[in-house]
Amino acid sequence: MSTLPMFPLGNVLFPHMVLPLHVFEPRYRALVDDVLAGDKRFGVPLITRGHEVGGGDERTDVGTVAQILRAEQLDDGRWLVVGLGTSRFRVTRWLPDDRYPIAEVEPLDDAPAATGDDHDLTTARERLVGPLRRVLAMLSELGEDGVPATLELDDDPEVAGWQTAVLAPLNPLDAQRVLASTDLGDRLAMLDELLEGIEQLLGFQLATGGPTASADD
8 A cells, every 4th residue: 555646637547658748737736846856656547527627526546657757847837747657556545635636545456367368368469450550540541640650569468458558549438447457358358349349430430521539529
C-alpha cells in the first residue's frame, strides 16, 4: 500500500503510453512541484463525470502510474510535462484533497497465466496485427492526424496488447475496460473484438463519406 498524487484526466493512460501535459491549474502545478521533488511518479485515473479543471469530478478506481520523463516550467508558472505510463494501480481509499487529489493505492497486476498458455497468448497477439493495421489504414484514409505509417507490435503479448490499446481509437469507457482487465488472454480477446467493431464502423464511414468517429462517441 502506498500514497500517490493523482492527476485525473478525461482519457485513459495505458502502460507504455506517452503522456504530454500542459499544466496550468494551480493545484496541479503544485502536484508537479511535489512530484519532481520526489520520485517523479503520479497516478492517472479516468474522469467518468465532471472535468479535471476545478474539481468536483468523479473518478475510476483503476488507473496507471505516470513517470515524468521531462518537465519544463514556463515564466508564468505553467508546466510542460512529458510522462510515460508504467504500471497499473487500484485505489483503495481516496484521501481528502490536500491542494490536489491524493489516494492510497495498491498495484494491479494480471493473474498468473496457466501452464501452457504461452502458445495461446502468442496466437492472440498475432490476431491483433491484421485488424489493427486495417484500422490504422482506414483512419489515415479518413484524414486522421498522427496515424503511424508502419506498425510493429512487440513480441511480448502483454506489451503488444498495451501497444494495441494505445493505437486503437477506443472510446474512454472501452479503454477503461481494457485497462482494468486482469487476465491477459481476456484482454487480448477484448481488443480483438473491439478492433472488429471499429473496423466495421470505419468501413461504413469510408463507404458513406461520414465523419470519423472520435474516442468520445
